[in-house]
Amino acid sequence: MMGKLREPLLECSLPAALESMGERWSFLILRAAFNGLHHFEEFQSELGIARNILANRLARLTDHGILQREAMPEDRRKIQYSLTEKGAALLPTMIALRQWGERWETCVPAFPILVDARDRRPIGEVAVHAHDGRVLKKTDLIWALPQDIAADPDQMQAAE
Amino acid sequence: MMGKLREPLLECSLPAALESMGERWSFLILRAAFNGLHHFEEFQSELGIARNILANRLARLTDHGILQREAMPEDRRKIQYSLTEKGAALLPTMIALRQWGERWETCVPAFPILVDARDRRPIGEVAVHAHDGRVLKKTDLIWALPQDIAADPDQMQAAE
DNA sequence: GGTTTTAGGTTGCAACTGGAAACTTATAAA
DNA sequence: TTTATAAGTTTCCAGTTGCAACCTAAAACC
Incomplete structure (x- = not known):
């Protein structure tokens, strides 16, 4: 990852990603969503997070298109939060972070x-x-x- | 990722990982380190982070064994921060997050x-x-x- | 149809965290 | 010996977080 060329450190997509996921609790809420949690009270009791912070994070994650909220038809008080395609696309990131923690922090499988x-x-x-x-x-x-960048052999073949 | 069985949401390795990497700037500092930055002033001027926060994060990342600090022999004022093996092991997480941001946030390669x-x-x-x-x-x-869990065929073979 | 329950929030307030700029300390260069 | 520089510290202020208590709209009960 060395060489003369370097990534422009502040115009790249990492800060953009952290804009939505960089706050405290965001990853834990996301993981809970991956684990099948759907409702405010579920998140609240499982994570032990303060209600205002949870409300704030759910709104933020929804604004960023990571979660979607939908009132349940059978009980319209109930709001179901579920992962969007964009949210589900964070799976590799989450598993990678989890595996790293497992290997280097908790050191137990x-x-x-x-x-x-x-x-x-x-x-x-x-x-x-x-x-x-x-x-x-x-x-x-x-x-x-x-x-x-070396050309993709498939593309080269197509171009021949 | 569904089913009756569920992950214990607060005893797992993800919170442990976030303990060291979950604070603001941690990922951006780490990325800068991956990009070959080594010194306080480099991080400061490239990232535009407040000096006290930078000092705090560098100390925290060092405490967590993600970076190591070493005074340079030729100029003992200069402290070199570099990735430890543990820090370098965050590469897949970082690339995954970057790729996600690229695909879903900035939407430009x-x-x-x-x-x-x-x-x-x-x-x-x-x-x-x-x-x-x-x-x-x-x-x-x-x-x-x-x-x-299904047994590993190699292990089964060895056991036969 | 009036009261009660419940899901999903707000509000108020104390504690903590983040940031800009000035100050400090150790080392090196002139 | 003065000056410059790397890497922090300190100070002060603004913004964020956490907790507890309160609110509100939609069911559910009677």
Whole structure:
């Protein structure tokens, strides 16, 4: 990830991502949503978060299109919060952070264990992969300008 | 990620991970470190962060073993901050969050582009993979108890 | 149809956290 | 010896968070 070229540190998408997810509780609320929680009181009692902060975060996550709120038809007092496509797209980030915490902070395997529903085998470690599937480390990455990027063989074939 | 079984929402490794990385600026400082920044003034001028907060975050990240600090031998005023192995292990999390921001927030491809140093081709999307490499979505995941986990074929072979 | 219950919030207030700018300390350069 | 510089500290103020108590609109009960 070294080299002369460097990422512009403040115009990139990471600050944009942190705009919606960088506040305290946001990740924990998101995880609760991934775990099937849907209602204000569920979040409140499971997480032990203050009600005003929870209300604030749910509104913020909804504003950012990460959660969607919908009044339940059978009891219109009940609001169901559920992940949007955009919210669900945070799955790899969340699992990556969880795996990191497991490996480097708690140092105990999570319990219960997250497995592939199809074959009930544990999921792999989230990693950065090359186009061909090799796992890449920090030192394997560099920044490149569009013209320095190797062409996709499929595209080359199509162009021939 | 549904089913009767659910993750204990407050004893898991995610809160532990957020303990060190959940504060404002932590991720941006980490990213700057990945981009080869090493010194207080570099972080300060690149990120525009308040000096006291920067000092606080650098100390916190150092305490948590994510960065290490070392006075440079040629100029002992200069402190070099660099990523530890533990800090470098946050690479997949950071790339995942960046890719998410790129896809769902800024909606423009990052520039410059992160490529594999070996073949200069863009890196893949960070995703959750099954043991055999299939990409898993939220609905493909379930929580399992140790006894419900399918055995690893390699281990089975070894046991036979 | 009037009272009660409940989900999902607000409000008020104390404690904590974040930021800008000035100040400090140790080291190095002139 | 003075001056400059890296890396913080300190001060002060504004904004955010957390907790408890209160509010409100929609069901549910009678």
